[in-house]
Amino acid sequence: MYQALTDPKQVAQWQVPDDMTGEIHEYDAKVGGTYRMTLTYKEETSLGKTTENSDSFHGTFTELVPDEKVAYTVEFETPSSEMQGESNVTITLGDAPNGTELIALHENLPGALSPFDNETGWRASLNKLAALCRS
Numbered sequence: 001m002y003q004a005l006t007d008p009k010q011v012a013q014w015q016v017p018d019d020m021t022g023e024i025h026e027y028d029a030k031v032g033g034t035y036r037m038t039l040t041y042k043e044e045t046s047l048g049k050t051t052e053n054s055d056s057f058h059g060t061f062t063e064l065v066p067d068e069k070v071a072y073t074v075e076f077e078t079p080s081s082e083m084q085g086e087s088n089v090t091i092t093l094g095d096a097p098n099g100t101e102l103i104a105l106h107e108n109l110p111g112a113l114s115p116f117d118n119e120t121g122w123r124a125s126l127n128k129l130a131a132l133c134r135s
Contacts, residue, residue, distance in 0.1 A: 001093055001100045001133050005070045008035075014129040017121060019043070026058075033061045035072070049078045059086075068093055074106075082112030100133075102126065 004010040008027035016022030016039060025036040036058040041048065050056040056077040063071035071090040076083050087108040094101040104122055109115060 001102065001129070002067045002070070004129055004133055005091060006064065010132060014132050015125050017124060020055075029061055029064065031061055031064055035059055035061070049076045049080065049083050062088075063090075076110065080112065083110045085110050102129075 004014065006029040008024045008029075011027065012022050012024050015037075020039045020041050023038045023040075025038065027035045027037075029035075036056070038050070038054055038056040040054040044053060046052045048054045057074055058077065059073040059075055061070075061072045063069055069090065069092050071088070073086050073088055075086045078084060085108065087106060087110065090105045090107075092103045092105075094103075104126065106118060106122065109118055
């Protein structure tokens with residue numbers, strides 16, 4: 001599962017919501033390495049954070065422990081002051097009966113990002129990650 005969290009081709013499969021397409025512009029999975037992605041809605045909308053139809057974000061990997069932990073920062077590229085600011089994601093992995101336990105913690109969300117919507121997005125992505133790892 002660790003590889004699916006650190007390989008850009010696999011990240012592009014599980015981290016992109018079903019109603020969006022994803023493009024990874026940069027992905028250097030090492031401590032201090034950076035990444036940048038853009039998610040674009042498949043249908044016209046005004047829900048985007050960067051443009052009306054897209055969300056671009058970037059960050060830095062802060063901790064990588066093979067088969068145990070992936071931690072990184074996330075910052076939306078947006079003109080909205082309510083969506084600006086750096087948040088932190090920590091994903092820890094552990095042994096579990098018949099598989100791997102994964103705990104994802106997303107801290108310091110921008111003020112305008114609904115915790116409910118963020119959790120809903122994470123649940124959908126983690127379900128896709130689980131399916132990818134089973135295949």
